[in-house]
Amino acid sequence: MSRDEVTRLEIGSDVQIAGARQAVRQAAVAAGFSLVEQTKIVTAASELARNTLVHGGGGHMELAVVENSGGHGIRLTFTDDGPGIPDVDVALSDGYSTGNGLGLGLGGARRLVQDFTIESRPGGGTTVTAVAWSRMAQRVPR
Amino acid sequence: MTSVGSDGSGAATVAQVLETRGEQVAQQWADLPLFRNVYTTGRDAAVAAAHRLVRVLAEVARHGRLDDTSAPDFERVRPHLAQTVTARTRSGATHQQITAEVAELKRPLLEIVARETGGADGAVAAVELMGTLRVVVVEIALSEGAELIDRQRAQLLEISNPVIKLWDGVVAVPLIGTLDSARTQVVMEALLQAIVDQNAGMAILDITGVPMVDTVVAQYLLKTAMAVRLMGAECVISGIRPQIAQTIVQLGIDLGDITTRATLADALKWALGKAGVSVVVGEG
Amino acid sequence: MTAEAGAGRVSVLRMGDILIAAIQQELTDESALALQQDLTEMAAAGARGVVIEISGVEIVDSFLARVLSEIAAATNMLAGRTVVAGMRPSVAITLVEMGLGLRGLETARSLEDAMAVFRGQAGR
Ligand SMILES: Nc1ncnc2c1ncn2[C@@H]1O[C@H](COP(=O)(O)OP(=O)(O)OP(=O)(O)O)[C@@H](O)[C@H]1O
Ligand SMILES: [Mg+2]
Numbered sequence: 214m215s216r217d218e219v220t221r222l223e224i225g226s227d228v229q230i231a232g233a234r235q236a237v238r239q240a241a242v243a244a245g246f247s248l249v250e251q252t253k254i255v256t257a258a259s260e261l262a263r264n265t266l267v268h269g270g271g272g273h274m275e276l277a278v279v280e281n282s283g284g285h286g287i288r289l290t291f292t293d294d295g296p297g298i299p300d301v302d303v304a305l306s307d308g309y310s311t312g313n314g315l316g317l318g319l320g321g322a323r324r325l326v327q328d329f330t331i332e333s334r335p336g337g338g339t340t341v342t343a344v345a346w347s348r349m350a351q352r353v354p355r
Numbered sequence: 356m357t358s359v360g361s362d363g364s365g366a367a368t369v370a371q372v373l374e375t376r377g378e379q380v381a382q383q384w385a386d387l388p389l390f391r392n393v394y395t396t397g398r399d400a401a402v403a404a405a406h407r408l409v410r411v412l413a414e415v416a417r418h419g420r421l422d423d424t425s426a427p428d429f430e431r432v433r434p435h436l437a438q439t440v441t442a443r444t445r446s447g448a449t450h451q452q453i454t455a456e457v458a459e460l461k462r463p464l465l466e467i468v469a470r471e472t473g474g475a476d477g478a479v480a481a482v483e484l485m486g487t488l489r490v491v492v493v494e495i496a497l498s499e500g501a502e503l504i505d506r507q508r509a510q511l512l513e514i515s516n517p518v519i520k521l522w523d524g525v526v527a528v529p530l531i532g533t534l535d536s537a538r539t540q541v542v543m544e545a546l547l548q549a550i551v552d553q554n555a556g557m558a559i560l561d562i563t564g565v566p567m568v569d570t571v572v573a574q575y576l577l578k579t580a581m582a583v584r585l586m587g588a589e590c591v592i593s594g595i596r597p598q599i600a601q602t603i604v605q606l607g608i609d610l611g612d613i614t615t616r617a618t619l620a621d622a623l624k625w626a627l628g629k630a631g632v633s634v635v636v637g638e639g
Numbered sequence: 640m641t642a643e644a645g646a647g648r649v650s651v652l653r654m655g656d657i658l659i660a661a662i663q664q665e666l667t668d669e670s671a672l673a674l675q676q677d678l679t680e681m682a683a684a685g686a687r688g689v690v691i692e693i694s695g696v697e698i699v700d701s702f703l704a705r706v707l708s709e710i711a712a713a714t715n716m717l718a719g720r721t722v723v724a725g726m727r728p729s730v731a732i733t734l735v736e737m738g739l740g741l742r743g744l745e746t747a748r749s750l751e752d753a754m755a756v757f758r759g760q761a762g763r
Contacts, residue, residue, distance in 0.1 A: 227667045227669055230667070230668065231665055231667050234698065235665075248729045249540075249544055249729045249733070251729075252697065252698055252727075252729040252732070252733045253732075253733050256699070256700050256737070259698060259702075260700050260701060263668070263702060314701060314702070314705065315701050315705050315739075317701045317737060317738060318700070318701045318702075320738065321701060321737030322737075324737055325733065325736055325737060348540075544728065544732065547728035547732065548728050550728070551727075551728060554748070556752075578736070581735045581740045582732050582734075582735045584746060585726050585730075585731040585734060585735070585740075585741060585744075585746055586726050586727075586728065586731050586746065586748060587723075587724060587725070587726065587746040587747040587748040587752060588748055
């Protein structure tokens, strides 16, 4: 995986969520993602960016294009210094929301990508990493 | 590469028998399943084919290549053997059955060799020669099988757009074979795109050709039907055989409000009915 | 026929007793909420149906999905119907993969189809 070309975007307002979606869309097009693949990763980004803003009190997104022998992938890392998630498994379950959302964002985003990790400590902020690969790149055993 | 019996004398003995008693061997082989099942048009054709094989085996023995599956003489019968293997495979014979049928050729030959020569050398050489023939046939069967699989795989890849337009506004995708997740994704995307391209209000997912429905496949059917509905079109699943219906129930999968029909024809009738086209059913 | 528009706002057209909102640009959360409010208020003022045309929408996430569902629920309460028309295949696949079936939502392939739904209803 190449570590170069990491783009960092602030997530501090809903306009910046829209900006994050646009940046991810451009990267997905450049990485050769199909239209459906683009839509999935952009939707996942939208969910995670909104969580960063709404639940995490704002933070930032790092966007990187990664590569394997089959093709390209996109790695997104969302970081905030918010309250953290006390129980990640509970937060991931469908329908669980501490706000007035559907409670489908986190679990839904996980289903839209191939790799998904959450690091969070109560009071210590949250980092969510999501990686999606193009169909050709998914064929390569990892 | 020498072994007992291929020191020359045994091989020469077998070659001799195959040359002088070739007609007799061929007559007996023609009645055995390997030839009888392939040359169904007449016994003469079976005898001729058996004789062709006898002559080749005689050459192999004459050249002392009893245990050599790559003996050049085999090349002359390879296409014929390949045809035989393909014909037997098409009529449902397994590779095991085919090689067993090849093994059956041994006995008549051994009997004739024993009668003609008396010594053990000829018999041992004949056993070895027929063993080699069996390996040649196994090799052919395996390569034919691989070719068949390659051909099928290529055909599958060729069908980049498996969606067919059945009627104005009605698209259908006949699902065939085992569904893996890569293939199901392709099919789902193609079906949804066809709804846009054909301005179709009805989409039929036909699973007549799907041998087995497990949770993954059922999940996929559900997802596709839901996506079709989100786009504002209607989805019917057809070809749900009784066993599959039972499996779906046993798996505890709820197809919910998804319309299902027994056959593709029933599904089309339903779709046309919805679209306001009346279908006149002929008699019979 | 009336139209309402503002900065980043989705304009809503009224055709008789049908309200039509065609979302053509990417929505921020704020403009999605503004649309929800506009439609609900206009529906309360009297409307038989609402059509939200989303063929220009490239992604629907759980936030927008909730907004659409809530508009439908509100118009239902006001004795109307909401039809979401023109969802793209890529959006439909993504929603389903996420687990968002939007079961309660009425859908149509296009704006014309959605209008036909209401015309058919009027004829009855
Ligand atoms: N970055 C974060 N910091 C703190 N808590 C979070 C964070 N992300 C998610 N959570 C917690 O996990 C819960 C589930 O998140 P999820 O995105 O699934 O639902 P939601 O945001 O409440 O609703 P929606 O369906 O609209 O996304 C949230 O309600 C919140 O309690
Ligand atoms: Mg969320």
